[in-house]
Amino acid sequence: xxxxxxxxxxxxxxxxxxxxxxxxxxxxxxxxxxxxxxxxxxxxxxxxxxxxxxxxxxxxxxxxxxxxxxxxxxxxxxxxxxxxxxxxxxxxxxxxxxxxxxxxxxxxxxxxxxxxxxxxxxxxxxxxxxxxxxxxxxxxxxxxxxxxxxxxxxxxxxxxxxxxxxxxxxxxxxxxxxxxxxxxxxxxxxxxxxxxxxxxxxxxxxxxxxxxxxxxxxxxxxxxxxxxxxxxxxxxxxxxxxxxxxxxxxxxxxxxxxxxxxxxxxxxxxxxxxxxxxxxxxxxxxxxxxxxxxxxxxxxxxxxxxxxxxxxxxxxxxxxxxxxxxxxxxxxxxxxxxxxxxxxxxxxxxxxxxxxxxxxxxxxxxxxxxxxxxxxxxxxxxxxxxxxxxxxxxxxxxxxxxxxxxxxxxxxxxxxxxxxxxxxxxxxxxxxxxxxxxxxxxxxxxxxxxxxxxxxxxxxxxxxxxxxx
Numbered sequence: 001x002x003x004x005x006x007x008x009x010x011x012x013x014x015x016x017x018x019x020x021x022x023x024x025x026x027x028x029x030x031x032x033x034x035x036x037x038x039x040x041x042x043x044x045x046x047x048x049x050x051x052x053x054x055x056x057x058x059x060x061x062x063x064x065x066x067x068x069x070x071x072x073x074x075x076x077x078x079x080x081x082x083x084x085x086x087x088x089x090x091x092x093x094x095x096x097x098x099x100x101x102x103x104x105x106x107x108x109x110x111x112x113x114x115x116x117x118x119x120x121x122x123x124x125x126x127x128x129x130x131x132x133x134x135x136x137x138x139x140x141x142x143x144x145x146x147x148x149x150x151x152x153x154x155x156x157x158x159x160x161x162x163x164x165x166x167x168x169x170x171x172x173x174x175x176x177x178x179x180x181x182x183x184x185x186x187x188x189x190x191x192x193x194x195x196x197x198x199x200x201x202x203x204x205x206x207x208x209x210x211x212x213x214x215x216x217x218x219x220x221x222x223x224x225x226x227x228x229x230x231x232x233x234x235x236x237x238x239x240x241x242x243x244x245x246x247x248x249x250x251x252x253x254x255x256x257x258x259x260x261x262x263x264x265x266x267x268x269x270x271x272x273x274x275x276x277x278x279x280x281x282x283x284x285x286x287x288x289x290x291x292x293x294x295x296x297x298x299x300x301x302x303x304x305x306x307x308x309x310x311x312x313x314x315x316x317x318x319x320x321x322x323x324x325x326x327x328x329x330x331x332x333x334x335x336x337x338x339x340x341x342x343x344x345x346x347x348x349x350x351x352x353x354x355x356x357x358x359x360x361x362x363x364x365x366x367x368x369x370x371x372x373x374x375x376x377x378x379x380x381x382x383x384x385x386x387x388x389x390x391x392x393x394x395x396x397x398x399x400x401x402x403x404x405x406x407x408x409x410x411x412x413x414x415x416x417x418x419x420x421x422x423x424x425x426x427x428x429x430x431x432x433x434x435x436x437x438x439x440x441x442x443x444x445x446x447x448x449x450x451x452x453x454x455x456x457x458x459x460x461x462x463x464x465x466x467x468x469x
Contacts, residue, residue, distance in 0.1 A: 014374035028072025036346035046366035053373035054232035058207030074436030079362035082416035083252040090248035106147025107164035167338035178321025191385035193307035206233020222286030223253035224365025230256030240453035251427035256446030286314035303385035424449035
């Protein structure tokens with residue numbers, strides 16, 4: 001199947017008008033990065049679905065659907081997430097993060113980019129907590145653990161660890177079985193509300209001008225979704241909790257957004273979010289399972305507060321099954337669900353091998369944006385409040401379904417620093433890859449600079465990005 005075939009399947013499953021597919025151009029062929037998996041196809045198709053849905057939304061105001069072009073190579077390279085600040089490329093991983101051999105021939109992957117996750121793992125291994133513990137100490141300690149036993153002990157402690165599995169082992173796992181047959185984007189109606197028109201005629205020229213999006217997400221997949229919607233003209237407000245840490249990539253993923261802080265543990269924070277919801281059309285969240293529900297902002301609660309809302313929820317392993325409450329990140333899901341072993345076998349490597357980028361994160365982010373716009377389109381025609389579900393594990397299953405690439409390791413990874421361009425930023429001198437989507441002859445871009453959390457008030461501005469478009 002071609003990229004167009006895979007996109008058509010996503011489009012039809014979302015219940016969108018088939019005639020819109022004729023406005024899409026998808027140049028490029030695999031392989032574009034060294035992998036036995038169709039990572040280029042996954043990036044291109046998921047991103048193109050979001051861009052085409054944005055063009056369709058814009059047609060309600062302009063009377064025409066823009067022609068959308070998404071080259072495979074450029075989509076894949078943007079999904080590598082390269083950026084620099086003040087001439088320095090931040091380290092992607094904590095020194096002890098990564099894959100380790102365990103007893104009985106097993107392997108585990110640790111994710112320790114946050115200090116509390118690192119210290120939790122060290123505590124479980126009975127090693128000194130803090131940044132001074134060496135990788136060699138961790139490796140020695142893990143040789144005394146069975147991989148699955150350590151994965152389970154870490155999960156019980158609220159940590160993020162994954163044992164290495166094959167595809168066959170994952171498919172036989174209860175969580176793998178819970179995901180069997182699940183599409184990468186689930187869209188369901190969860191409440192009644194009258195239709196709300198898309199983008200008023202005087203909002204601006206960008207596809208999503210006039211659409212307001214609340215983004216409660218962290219790390220990569222969710223922030224990529226918000227950044228994508230911002231590139232197409234939506235007013236995206238990223239909301240951070242002031243007591244939670246962030247990673248360096250926030251400088252890259254905040255392009256185009258308002259960036260505010262809000263504390264939902266306080267009555268003031270709750271009231272401010274209630275006010276934001278009154279004007280929002282899309283609400284995206286990527287916190288740990290149950291986190292926002294416990295604070296009164298689960299899907300049903302938000303639909304009651306803002307009838308007609310599109311609520312987009314991201315999880316690691318899906319919303320159903322024994323691991324539905326388990327935390328996770330792209331690298332861990334790759335390990336747990338079979339990709340690291342399959343990639344190693346294809347490369348002839350004796351050690352597990354990661355995919356060439358965090359494609360589960362990026363494809364999931366693009367699919368979140370697509371699902372949000374698909375549900376928004378349906379709301380504008382059918383009414384109702386809507387829930388969109390995306391998970392890293394379901395995206396991984398979709399990636400598997402795209403097929404494998406013969407001679408996939410032949411391409412060389414390019415020097416991404418040579419392809420980066422400067423962007424306005426409150427974090428410092430930011431260089432990053434441009435967005436690869438073109439509408440007719442105009443490239444998508446961001447009207448707002450990337451700004452640190454708390455740079456904006458948690459209130460919609462009187463003059464929006466859309467007004468300036």
